[in-house]
Amino acid sequence: MTNKQEQRSEETKRSILTAAGRLFAERGYDAVTMREIAKAAGCSHTTIYIYFKDKEALLHHLAMEPLQALFAEMEAGVQNHLLSADERLLAVSTSFIRFCLLNRSMYPLFFMAKSSRVDEKEPSLELQHLRNQLFGLLKDAVIACLPPHLTEEQSWAYARVYFFTLHGVIGTYSQSDETFDMLMERLAPTFELALRVALAGCKQIAHEEAAAK
Amino acid sequence: MTNKQEQRSEETKRSILTAAGRLFAERGYDAVTMREIAKAAGCSHTTIYIYFKDKEALLHHLAMEPLQALFAEMEAGVQNHLLSADERLLAVSTSFIRFCLLNRSMYPLFFMAKSSRVDEKEPSLELQHLRNQLFGLLKDAVIACLPPHLTEEQSWAYARVYFFTLHGVIGTYSQSDETFDMLMERLAPTFELALRVALAGCKQIAHEEAAAK
């Protein structure tokens, strides 16, 4: 009996999260009302408050999960030793872009929220930590493509520069009204070009600098 | 007599603009209320409506002025024929980045606001137009550095890719709490590196593609 109830409870929670995730992604956190989420989840809006303290808690809960999934996916990509370093970077970058465009409206939350808001305690820290791990992973993937023996400072610089491209791609389209599929169909080649350009540029400048030394 | 009143009026208008600019920048257009702006400006919320038709007009006023200045500066940079194409692009890009970081909090407003709302008439169009002109200017500067005879589609693609870098740079630091000066002191070399990387990358891939054909 308890089991059945627990199961039903879990289902409701799931459907709330699913609905909220979809709606936040589609229209942005602010534009979505609790009542809309409830309707989409097939429950009363008051039920949401049973599972989540408030709207923000819902958002936070919603943010961690996919971000962890992304991290896992990128980690797997980076460890796939069947691919060359360049290919690994490309794969990981593509994962990142795809994820961010899929979760467009959450992107600012994931990556641009002020790191420190007084009223947030733990939640932000978790997020911040995950963010850092993710960035570290990207940095390693970038460095693996560049000539060895870069200083730590240089490594950071190239990683940042490469990351600018990713950030730029996502930021440019994060407000678009087009669906993810429309976006990818129209722009996938441009995204690939952007990644190739960024990598080629990093490599060339890195070599020039190495030579100059 | 009249003079004194006019002066007071001008002061009030200025203080409203200043307050609104700061608040919009800090917390975003939507999150700021007219009453907050008024309080920050030291006047009643109704006073704002004496000087600006509505919230959007306030935003528009705030956005157009500096954006036009930027456009003028970039236009001048692009027409400086003492410089090589590469140098001109670098100059123009630096102008753009500096401006956007200086007006950080308005950046989303300038370049990421939904471009088309049915009920908006002129104001947004002006902004949109300025935006397009600005992007066109950047595009021409990019193309001038690349091998000739690119198709229109290719031109757009490289321009976009180059723009991703700019957008990425700005986006990455647009939420930072550091002052503009702190930012530039710490990151100017990184920014320059990013621009060089983007240009080198574009050049190389463009040549590769030309050769492949």
Next chain:
Amino acid sequence: MTNKQEQRSEETKRSILTAAGRLFAERGYDAVTMREIAKAAGCSHTTIYIYFKDKEALLHHLAMEPLQALFAEMEAGVQNHLLSADERLLAVSTSFIRFCLLNRSMYPLFFMAKSSRVDEKEPSLELQHLRNQLFGLLKDAVIACLPPHLTEEQSWAYARVYFFTLHGVIGTYSQSDETFDMLMERLAPTFELALRVALAGCKQIAHEEAAAK
């Protein structure tokens, strides 16, 4: 359990309608605020929005119900073939006057509200339609008392003229503070006189005109 809640809900809705009806009647639609209605109904102003989409919907709801009842009553009167045409007109007119005086304060709403606002969709149309039907019914009842073979234009003219009397009766007393019963006791003979005068006048002039031709 559900029953109790439903009952409470129904009560609240009722009290809102009652309050709104009274206030609209007393002071006119525009002059009454949602907050006033709420206070009079003993609930928060937001509660009104649970039951009615907006102020206009409240008005519409308030207007349609009794108006439909009136229409049904008048339709029945007009089809009562036990009566002569004159008696039918008298019956129908009396129904109309009684209804309008009973719903005095809503009368302007029913019959004098601006018929066409661009942004209104269905609701007003329904009301407008009902109004037209009602007027058509009265017109037919008038014509049935007059000599046959009137042109369409003449028919409209006499119907209008007859309607002026009804409208005048109601308008004259629509602001009165007397109760409906007091009014009828004091003025029923006057009203009847008015109807007889209007009918006699129409008949005589119509005959004169017919003879003149």
Next chain:
Amino acid sequence: MTNKQEQRSEETKRSILTAAGRLFAERGYDAVTMREIAKAAGCSHTTIYIYFKDKEALLHHLAMEPLQALFAEMEAGVQNHLLSADERLLAVSTSFIRFCLLNRSMYPLFFMAKSSRVDEKEPSLELQHLRNQLFGLLKDAVIACLPPHLTEEQSWAYARVYFFTLHGVIGTYSQSDETFDMLMERLAPTFELALRVALAGCKQIAHEEAAAK
């Protein structure tokens, strides 16, 4: 000097009254703002407060003047012994209708405002008095057309009934958006018909009643 100032002052006051009168008539008291009146009058909105205590005072001032003019006109009409009683009634009625339609949006103010509002002191009394005089004048004009020796009660009844027609005519078109000229062009014959019907009806019923006795 004083003279010149006084003259200018009088002019300003006049232009305010003119503007307010036109705007109130066009769009109704509530819908017109002080600033609109000021703009139409060619002065600052604050200037209005020099001449009139508040918006309501402006309205009241505006109402008395034309009403007195109407009264004078009707009085003249009633005393024109070149005309028959019927013609005099017709003339007076037409004056009344024309005036009320011309001052449509003020009509409720003139003739339908609650006679006693606690917060109004004198102004209403004046108005009320004028109203009564006007009605008395109409009553006499009606009675002059009817058989002599009516009881006082009967006189009142016929006067009321006749007045219903006037009231009905005006009320029916008082909310119309058509200009006065459009209205008169379209409906002048209907109005005349209405008056003839009302008079003919009153006469006939009065004779019938007299005969019955």
Next chain:
DNA sequence: CATGAATGAGTGTTCATTCAT
């Protein structure tokens, strides 16, 4: 006498949230 600047009270409406069941 006249005015531009400024404001408080108020408008309809929305929304996240709580309460009683």
Next chain:
DNA sequence: TATGAATGAACACTCATTCAT
């Protein structure tokens, strides 16, 4: 566990009115 009813705080915006000059 779950919900319908209800609400307070807030939103952009308007308007008659007052104040300092």
